[in-house]
Amino acid sequence: MLRHFFKLIWNKKKANSLLMVEIWASFLVLFGVGSLIIYTIRNYIEPIGFEYENVWALTADQMNDTTEIVGKGQQAIARIRSYPEVLSVSNMSSNFPYSNSMMNNAYEYNKRKVQASTLITDENFGETLDIEMLEGKWFTAADSVGKYKPVVINHKMKEELFENESAVGKVISDKYKVTGVTGYFKEKGEFDKNKPILFEQVSGKFWNSVILMKVKPGTDAHFEAKLVKDVTSMLKDWTLEVDYLTDSRQNQHRITLVPVVIFLVVSLFLLVNVAFGLFGVLNLNIAKRKNEIGLRRALGATERNIALHFIAEMWVIATFSIVVGLLFAVQFPLLDVFGLPSGVYFLAILASIGIIYGIVTLCAWYPSAQASRINPATALHEE
Amino acid sequence: MFANYIKIAWKVLLRNPFYTFITLFGISLTLTVIMVLTSFIDHMIGSNYPEVNRSRSLYISFLARRDSVNTGMMRGPMTFQFLSDHVKTLKSAEKVSIFSFFSSSNAYAGSKKINLQIKYTDSEFWEIMKFDFLEGKPYSDAEIRGSQHVAVITHTLKQQYFQDKDEAAIGKTIEIEGIGYRVIGVVKGSPVTRIYTAADVYFPYTAPKSGYDQKGLNGRFVAVAMSADKQSLKAMNDEFQARISQIPPDVDGRKFTSLEVPSQTFTDIFLSTVSQMGPNGKTIFYAAVAFILLMILGLPAVNLVNVNVSRIFDRASEIAVRKAFGAPVNTLLWQFLVENIFITLIGSGIALLLTFGIISWVNASDWIAHLDLTVNLNVFLISMLVTLFFGLLSGVLPAYRMSRLKVTDALKA
Numbered sequence: 001m002l003r004h005f006f007k008l009i010w011n012k013k014k015a016n017s018l019l020m021v022e023i024w025a026s027f028l029v030l031f032g033v034g035s036l037i038i039y040t041i042r043n044y045i046e047p048i049g050f051e052y053e054n055v056w057a058l059t060a061d062q063m064n065d066t067t068e069i070v071g072k073g074q075q076a077i078a079r080i081r082s083y084p085e086v087l088s089v090s091n092m093s094s095n096f097p098y099s100n101s102m103m104n105n106a107y108e109y110n111k112r113k114v115q116a117s118t119l120i121t122d123e124n125f126g127e128t129l130d131i132e133m134l135e136g137k138w139f140t141a142a143d144s145v146g147k148y149k150p151v152v153i154n155h156k157m158k159e160e161l162f163e164n165e166s167a168v169g170k171v172i173s174d175k176y177k178v179t180g181v182t183g184y185f186k187e188k189g190e191f192d193k194n195k196p197i198l199f200e201q202v203s204g205k206f207w208n209s210v211i212l213m214k215v216k217p218g219t220d221a222h223f224e225a226k227l228v229k230d231v232t233s234m235l236k237d238w239t240l241e242v243d244y245l246t247d248s249r250q251n252q253h254r255i256t257l258v259p260v261v262i263f264l265v266v267s268l269f270l271l272v273n274v275a276f277g278l279f280g281v282l283n284l285n286i287a288k289r290k291n292e293i294g295l296r297r298a299l300g301a302t303e304r305n306i307a308l309h310f311i312a313e314m315w316v317i318a319t320f321s322i323v324v325g326l327l328f329a330v331q332f333p334l335l336d337v338f339g340l341p342s343g344v345y346f347l348a349i350l351a352s353i354g355i356i357y358g359i360v361t362l363c364a365w366y367p368s369a370q371a372s373r374i375n376p377a378t379a380l381h382e383e
Numbered sequence: 384m385f386a387n388y389i390k391i392a393w394k395v396l397l398r399n400p401f402y403t404f405i406t407l408f409g410i411s412l413t414l415t416v417i418m419v420l421t422s423f424i425d426h427m428i429g430s431n432y433p434e435v436n437r438s439r440s441l442y443i444s445f446l447a448r449r450d451s452v453n454t455g456m457m458r459g460p461m462t463f464q465f466l467s468d469h470v471k472t473l474k475s476a477e478k479v480s481i482f483s484f485f486s487s488s489n490a491y492a493g494s495k496k497i498n499l500q501i502k503y504t505d506s507e508f509w510e511i512m513k514f515d516f517l518e519g520k521p522y523s524d525a526e527i528r529g530s531q532h533v534a535v536i537t538h539t540l541k542q543q544y545f546q547d548k549d550e551a552a553i554g555k556t557i558e559i560e561g562i563g564y565r566v567i568g569v570v571k572g573s574p575v576t577r578i579y580t581a582a583d584v585y586f587p588y589t590a591p592k593s594g595y596d597q598k599g600l601n602g603r604f605v606a607v608a609m610s611a612d613k614q615s616l617k618a619m620n621d622e623f624q625a626r627i628s629q630i631p632p633d634v635d636g637r638k639f640t641s642l643e644v645p646s647q648t649f650t651d652i653f654l655s656t657v658s659q660m661g662p663n664g665k666t667i668f669y670a671a672v673a674f675i676l677l678m679i680l681g682l683p684a685v686n687l688v689n690v691n692v693s694r695i696f697d698r699a700s701e702i703a704v705r706k707a708f709g710a711p712v713n714t715l716l717w718q719f720l721v722e723n724i725f726i727t728l729i730g731s732g733i734a735l736l737l738t739f740g741i742i743s744w745v746n747a748s749d750w751i752a753h754l755d756l757t758v759n760l761n762v763f764l765i766s767m768l769v770t771l772f773f774g775l776l777s778g779v780l781p782a783y784r785m786s787r788l789k790v791t792d793a794l795k796a
Contacts, residue, residue, distance in 0.1 A: 018689045025682050225491035232561040241487045276405045277686035284693040
């Protein structure tokens, strides 16, 4: 039966070639957009691992000031901590969560190498952002005296570097000693992928320009203006900027979602276009084959048989196109051009195959149903 | 005669509204997508407000140094000192402007917080970048030399910061990070996608916190050198690169062995940001663009051809009947030609309306501040011709072949 269908289509391959090209191209479009969307969703469903509400990031840049930078900065931090509106304060490097700046370094343990984002933070970072600890604890000021620099790593980094071993107390790259392992931490938020992160303790030698603070809910720009004014008077000639993490978050979301939405809309229109086209072509094709249908009906084929026949023909055409499309699609995970996990591509392939069969069935349904209702007497009479 | 063709074409379109709809949908959708896309590309790399001199300017945006084993690398904007020594003095340049990339800050108007982008510029900046001054004028060299606290702000900021939105802002004071600046000009803002000109406040480079007196190579400033015309860009580039090759990479005592300061046209900068995505970034980018364009153009084209070719059998009896009543091949051909041109024109008209709608909607939304997308009519005409070509290929050619058949064969079909 199946062989029969393939044979039918193969014999008319020239007449069906345009249809096949069309379905093949739709498959590739679906595959591309599907990969992008699945990748985005996969990232989105993994928790970010921190609280961003009511957290402000004050960037204090020393500019040309060169005297006692760290001392002045620490004074400013102490001043900020003294406000009743401020619940928790942490000093860190410029790449605060949701910011656009990034810092990457390679780390090594037992010949295993991992590229990780480095955040230089102080001991209050975990508390300010409510980060969950899975193992050990956040480093403290007391840890800074040892031979090794204390670091905290996220769960993903622990998995890549230590696999099943416990990480606490281990030394990374002959330089850093792990004091704790956090749960999830995705530095750029919801749409960032879950990647290795290492938190290094701030040293007293350099000024790290960001002061993160968690404020009481409902604190507004009045307080912010006062705070900036006070800090400006302490840090003359420095530049100050306050970002709300909620604003930076929106910004990051926009950067991720705008291209996704554009691709989605464009490909949706393309698919609707294709669906209409298929529908039209099938309608005409079936109208041309009235005699054949009449003959089959006269010889005892049921309505169901006829309808199924036309739908099955479309499925066979779709299968040919998809097989060719697959040859192209599998190149992406094999060559790994965009560095996405191959699971994303396979899910996208499955989804595209499903959608293509869905569209094809939908488009073939109405014309087939119509064809099946053709009266053998009228059809044969026309002949 | 011609009116008759159109009348027939119109009737034919109405006879089968569904197929007319499919065709129109395909044509207008494709044209709309192409026009909106090119409008974005033109927005990104074309010479638009206020960077109208982009095509005859070289952008000098970073200095990169590497050490011998290629592990260490330092890359970023330069100091004002460095740029005024090496770029400002270019003989082949008509004008050179040195300015900073924008930096962020905040201003507070009562209980309202305003996020600001600040740019420090020299006076030539206003001569190369043609801003529209709604009020006042830019700062002069005298004001820069006198380190006066003056500022040029955008119209948007004026509306946000000052209570009385209609009153002139000139002479009023705006307070940023504890320092009061006198507003001397109000300009129409530049979209944030034009990172070399976009900002909310423009200060003379001698204003506090600009860092213009920094020494060494790496700082906060970039430069744009404008030549007299497009042809002398090459000469200017050569002169600048000859100068840069004279600078020892370890001039400030750091152990670097190579130093480069690219002077690029804006398009090159745009493409080089893309190629930073990886070693084959450029290839991937071009492949992706080609693929997307092929799909956007190819799919509806195949679709159009498909529908047209299938429909020709539908029309066979019509052709045969007309032939049987004595219509010459030419007349039939004309009819199909006019019909196709007619439907392409209607589709293009819809596309134009849609494009205007989408573009004005995007411009009005606060998606990108000061966005000024425009419709590129050249692109519109070219894509219309391409659509027409496919329409003719798939509609007229089979019709022509059909009309050459013997009447009896055609009538039977």
